[in-house]
Amino acid sequence: MLNLGIKTYYPFTILPLEGTLLGSETSILINVKEDTTEDNVKATIRERLIQKSIYKGDIITLRDSEQNEYSIQEVIKLARSSSTKMEVILSNQGVANVELRSLLVEMCSLLKKKRPLSQTQIQKVWEEFSVDMTYTSCGIEGNTYTREETEMLIKGAIAVTGKTEEEAQEILNHHTALQYAEKLTKSHPRDIKESVLTNLHALLLKHKPQQAGKYRTYPIGVGGSQTVFPEANEISALMVEYFDWLHDDKRDKEHPIVFALQAHLKLVAIHPYGDGNGRLSRLIMNIIAVQKGYPIFWYDKESAAIYKAAIHTQQVLNNDNCIQRMTYESAARSLKYYQRILEENTVDSVE
Numbered sequence: 001m002l003n004l005g006i007k008t009y010y011p012f013t014i015l016p017l018e019g020t021l022l023g024s025e026t027s028i029l030i031n032v033k034e035d036t037t038e039d040n041v042k043a044t045i046r047e048r049l050i051q052k053s054i055y056k057g058d059i060i061t062l063r064d065s066e067q068n069e070y071s072i073q074e075v076i077k078l079a080r081s082s083s084t085k086m087e088v089i090l091s092n093q094g095v096a097n098v099e100l101r102s103l104l105v106e107m108c109s110l111l112k113k114k115r116p117l118s119q120t121q122i123q124k125v126w127e128e129f130s131v132d133m134t135y136t137s138c139g140i141e142g143n144t145y146t147r148e149e150t151e152m153l154i155k156g157a158i159a160v161t162g163k164t165e166e167e168a169q170e171i172l173n174h175h176t177a178l179q180y181a182e183k184l185t186k187s188h189p190r191d192i193k194e195s196v197l198t199n200l201h202a203l204l205l206k207h208k209p210q211q212a213g214k215y216r217t218y219p220i221g222v223g224g225s226q227t228v229f230p231e232a233n234e235i236s237a238l239m240v241e242y243f244d245w246l247h248d249d250k251r252d253k254e255h256p257i258v259f260a261l262q263a264h265l266k267l268v269a270i271h272p273y274g275d276g277n278g279r280l281s282r283l284i285m286n287i288i289a290v291q292k293g294y295p296i297f298w299y300d301k302e303s304a305a306i307y308k309a310a311i312h313t314q315q316v317l318n319n320d321n322c323i324q325r326m327t328y329e330s331a332a333r334s335l336k337y338y339q340r341i342l343e344e345n346t347v348d349s350v351e
Contacts, residue, residue: 100328101255107335108256108293114342125341126182129296129334130154133286134174137279139301140308143167169207174279177203181283185290189259190247192287194239197272200283204276215239216274227315229271238270256292260285261327265314289331297334299326 117125135150145153145167149160154175159168177200184196202213215235221227230238245251245266251259264285271277286296299307303326310322 100325100332101257104257104294104328104331104335105255107332107339111295111335111338112293117342121342124344125295125338128337128341130175130178130182133178133282133296133298134171136298136301137282138167138170138174140299140304141170141278143170145171166207173204173206176206177279177283181287182290184287187291189251189263189288189291192246192284193243197280197284201273201276201280204279204283205273208275211274211276214274215272218274220271220274227312229269235270235272239272242266242270256289256294257327257331258324260288260292260294261324263288265311265320265323268311269315294331295334295338297327297331299330 131147131151131154134154135145135147138145138150145160145163149163150171153159153168153171159165180200180203184191198213205212215232217232219231220229246263254262264281267281267284268277273280282298290296307323307326310326314320314323
C-alpha cells in the first residue's frame with residue numbers, strides 16, 4: 001500500500017493480454033468494497049479507457065516484470081483485506097518506451113545543432129526551467145506553493161500568507177541546491193561523488209541542520225508502503241556500491257535518460273537520508289541528463305500520485321514500465337519546451 005495524504009492506494013501494473021498498445025500511461029482509482037467483483041473492476045477499467053480512446057480490448061490481466069500472470073480477483077482480495085483503493089497503472093509492455101527512447105535521441109540531436117546558445121537563450125532557459133523544477137519537485141513532496149508563488153519567492157518576494165515557513169524554506173533551499181547542481185552539469189558523472197551528494201543534501205535541508213548532509217542513523221519507511229528500506233548500518237556500504245555503479249564505464253553505453261533514471265531509482269531505493277531523498281535523487285537525475293546533452297526535466301506536480309505509485313511499483317514488483325514512460329514523456333516535453341524558448345529568444349548573437 002502507498003499512503004498518499006488522506007487516501008491509501010494499492011499500486012500495480014496491468015497490461016492487455018493481447019497486443020493492443022496503449023497510447024499513454026493512465027491511472028485509475030477503483031474503490032474496493034465487500035461486494036466488488038472482478039466484473040466490476042473490468043467494467044470500470046474498460047469504461048475509463050474507452051473514454052480516453054486508448055484501449056478497445058476485452059481481456060485484461062495483471063502481470064509482473066517477469067510476465068507472471070495474476071488474476072484481478074487475487075488483487076481484489078488483497079486490496080479488500082487491506083481496506084485500500086487500487087491504483088491501476090496501465091502499461092504497454094515497454095514497446096512504446098523503446099519508441100520514446102529513440103524519439104528522445106532524435107530530438108536531442110536536433111537540439112545540439114542549435115548550440116552554442118546565446119547568453120539571452122541560456123538565461124531564459126535557466127529562469128524558466130529552474131522555477132519549474134523547484135515547483136514540481138517540492139510539490140511532489142507535499143509543498144503547497146503554486147508555480148506563480150514559487151517564482152515570486154525565488155525572485156525575492158516575501159513568503160506567501162497562509163503558507164508555512166518550512167514550505168518557503170524548502171522552495172528557497174531547493175533553488176539554491178539547483179544552482180549548485182547547474183555547476184556540476186559541466187563535469188562528468190564520475191565527478192558525482194559522496195561529497196557532492198553531501199553538499200546537495202545540506203543545501204536542500206538547510207532548514208533542518210540536524211539532518212542536513214548526514215546519513216540517517218535510524219530505520220525509515222514511507223507511510224503505508226510495502227517498500228522496505230535498508231537498515232542504517234547498511235547505508236555506507238550501499239553508497240559505495242552506488243558510486244561504483246555510477247562511475248562504471250558501462251554507463252557511457254546506456255541511453256542517457258535510462259542512465260539518469262536508474263541513478264534516481266537506485267538512490268531512492270537506498271534512502272540514505274532521513275528526509276529529502278526524492279528531491280535529491282531528482283537533482284542527481286537531472287545533473288546526469290544535462291551532462292549528457294539533455295535539458296532539465298521534471299515530473300508534473302499534478303501527477304504526484306501516479307509518480308509515487310510508479311516508483312512503488314518499481315520497488316515492490318520490480319516493474320519499471322510506468323516510471324520509464326513518465327520519465328521519457330517528461331524529457332520529451334522538456335525538449336519541446338526548450339526548443340520553443342530558443343525560437344522565441346534568437347535576437348542576440350551567439351556567444
